[in-house]
Amino acid sequence: MAGIGGAETPAKKWGWGVLNTVVVIYALIPVLWIVSLSFKSSKTLSDGNFIPREWSLENYQNIFSTSEFTRALINSIGIAVIATAIAVVFGTMAAYAIARLEFPGKNLLVGVSLLIAMFPQVSLVSPLFEIERSLGLFDTWPGLILPYITFALPLAIYTLSAFFREIPWELEKAAKMDGATPGQAFRRVIAPLAAPGVFTTAILVFIFCWNDFLFAISLTSTEQSRTVPVALSFFTGSSQFEDPAGSIAAAAVVITIPIILFVLFFQRRIVAGLTSGAVKG
Amino acid sequence: MAEIVLDKVTKRYPDGALAVQEVNLEIADGEFIILVGPSGCGKSTTLNMIAGLEDITDGELRIGGQRVNEKAPKDRDIAMVFQSYALYPHMTVKENMAFPLRLAKVDNATVEKKVKEAAEILDLTQHLDRKPSNLSGGQRQRVAMGRAIVRNPKAFLMDEPLSNLDAKLRVQMRTSVSRLQKQLGTTTVYVTHDQTEAMTLGDRVVVMRGGVVQQIGAPQFLYDQPANLFVAGFIGSPAMNFVPATLENGSLRSILGDVTLTDRVRQLVEGADAPREVIMGIRPEHFEDAALVEAAALSSGGKFTHQVDVLESMGSDKYAYFNLTGEQAASAELQELAADAGSDDVPGDGISLVTRLSSASGAVEGASSEIWFDADKVQLFDPSNGRNLTYTER
Structure with missing residues (x-):
């Protein structure tokens, strides 16, 4: 920062500090609010206090007491993990080919994947609904995994090919000269170096699948494949007059946890500069 | 150990550009030969063709009397030192040098022994457990050499291996490359654009221009009797x-x-x-x-x-x-x-x-x-x- 803004004066430091604090507070208040709501009992839910008067785990007990939420949680995890795994494996292969090889139709492939990434998903909902119903995929795991892979693949290909381009090609030539087959060169030299890229991509794809609401609500109808974001919208209180806000808040907190864990777990592997030292510099 | 023969070797790119034109060259067993010329003269392309990293359009390449045009780099049994060194950044110095041996499925005891020998020759013993990013330019260069020498290949190919070093270190490394080659007696093809390296290192020098060999001879002969301007x-x-x-x-x-x-x-x-x-x-x-x-x-x-x-x-x-x-x-x-x-x-x-x-x-x-x-x-x-x-x- 000092390089861009000139000398780092105390006034500047303070200015930045205040600005950063404001941004962080602005971003965190809604999250804290949800957390706060989730710990309130149904009586104090709408008392307007930011910090709950009396803490209760009532909402958490509620959501885990029925299969509605737990089943959705299993669906969400299963669908997102499978879709992520498949998208990353195929994305890695495609990205490697795009970054390294010249083949006919390469530009077409890149163009089509960009097109898919930009395509308004909402316009695909009705056709997908019809197709999946006639194929018997409606309200099944594959029925969600397939569209997720479709939209996650372009994302994976773009992120990964950027990473592959960063890896000096000479490393691969060196591996070949050292006696490696193309497969060995990829497994033992390129893949370990691309690992941070693969993890980054996995996180992005996982978050995309985990957060999706549009496909999940249109292509499911029962608990069998309903994911958490959809299940949340179906929450009702125990009676018609009861406000489900507390349960929704608790569920929202629960589904945020995997994402946070996921990022924390892989963050260590996303170390910049892993390739430094390969070539001069 | 083997001699390398280039028989009318030609490289033509798909767009018709002629990079190397009918190069005839017989490199004797144990000889240190230098390919020299300005950038774009086809010297690196020639080296890559010997390595197998680029296809030969026309002509024949024989290593140890055997035609190798169609062989993959790994089956030619030659080692290469790259200009950028191309060390594997995720491996330690030891793992880098052991990599060719591991691929060749050599047993652990032999790997240890050979890496140790190579490290001693190149004065790398105390750096064996470090990663390339923690090494200086000269050390990285030596690791690249070490990776080439561990498996006693038929030949060494070197693509401007000293050009990333600063001037003083380059002179030092030049002498050690020369000494190393004499000590191992391995056929070596060395590409450079620096005529000083060409003069001081090689048994024979090949001067190239625009993909065509201009003259082949001992450094002193080229100096005294240049064939052309x-x-x-x-x-x-x-x-x-x-x-x-x-x-x-x-x-x-x-x-x-x-x-x-x-x-x-x-x-x-x-x-x-x-x-x-x-x-x-x-x-x-x-x-x-x-x-x-x-x-x-x-x-x-x-x-x-x-x-x-x-x-x-x-x-x-x-x-x-x-x-x-x-x-x-x-x-x-x-x-x-x-x-x-x-x-x-x-x-x-x-x-x-x-x-x-x-x-x-x-x-x-x-x-x-x-x-x-x-x-x-x-x-x-x-x-x-x-x-x-x-x-x-x-």
Whole structure:
């Protein structure tokens, strides 16, 4: 920062500090609010206090007491993990080919994947609904995994090919000269170096699948494949007059946890500069 | 250990560009051969074809008597050192050097032993557990060498391995590369654009230009008997001086005065069917301060008097630079050399002349000096095709 803004004066430091604090507070208040709501009992839910008067785990007990939420949680995890795994494996292969090889139709492939990434998903909902119903995929795991892979693949290909381009090609030539087959060169030299890229991509794809609401609500109808974001919208209180806000808040907190864990777990592997030292510099 | 034979090896890219044209080269077992030339001359392409990293369009490549055109790099049993070193950043020095052995499924004890040996030769023993990113440039270069030598390949290929080092280290590494090659006795093909490396390292040097081999020979032979203008201008530092000249009844007229050709030169020129207009080439060390030349030699050589433009004293010798008015020697080869050296955009008219005088010379910057040159050491070139008219296979 000092390089861009000139000398780092105390006034500047303070200015930045205040600005950063404001941004962080602005971003965190809604999250804290949800957390706060989730710990309130149904009586104090709408008392307007930011910090709950009396803490209760009532909402958490509620959501885990029925299969509605737990089943959705299993669906969400299963669908997102499978879709992520498949998208990353195929994305890695495609990205490697795009970054390294010249083949006919390469530009077409890149163009089509960009097109898919930009395509308004909402316009695909009705056709997908019809197709999946006639194929018997409606309200099944594959029925969600397939569209997720479709939209996650372009994302994976773009992120990964950027990473592959960063890896000096000479490393691969060196591996070949050292006696490696193309497969060995990829497994033992390129893949370990691309690992941070693969993890980054996995996180992005996982978050995309985990957060999706549009496909999940249109292509499911029962608990069998309903994911958490959809299940949340179906929450009702125990009676018609009861406000489900507390349960929704608790569920929202629960589904945020995997994402946070996921990022924390892989963050260590996303170390910049892993390739430094390969070539001069 | 094996000899490498390139038989009319040609590389043509799909777009029709000809990178390497019919290179014939026989590299003997244990020989250290240098491919040298300006950038884009096809030397790296030739090396990559030997390595198997690029396909051979035409011709045959034999290693140890066996045709290897179609063989993958891993089946050719040759090691390569890259300009960027291409060390695997996620492996330690030890793992880097062991990598070729691991791929060859060598047992652990042998791997340990060989890596240890190589590390001792290259003085890397205390760095074995470090990652390449924690090494200095010279250390990385040595690791790259180590990775090449561990598995005793049939040949080493080196693609400008020293060009990323700073000047002082480069000179040091140059001697150690040379010593290492002598010690191991492995056939080595070394690519460089630096004529000093070419002169000092190789048993033989191959000078290339535009994908065509210009001349192959021992460094001293290339220096003394360049086959054409290009080789003459490329080999030697400071470079040979070129001056347009006219041949007239056994004497040579140029801006450096008239000089009678010696019998040796005259015979060669007559045998070569020389044109009237030629380019005269004289190396800087064939000049001398006229005051220091014995009378007998003085009369047989050429003489000119001119103001010294710049004088550099090296202690052991003095370099005197002259700026003579007149047309520069013009030929495609010289233009290419100037472009490669970057000197074509240096402003300045006329002919610049570099002379190496003995340290006893009394030449002073800005004052006129009488300079003598050895008529027997003059080389004459045909301006139309660059051919050396005084070339002999001595």
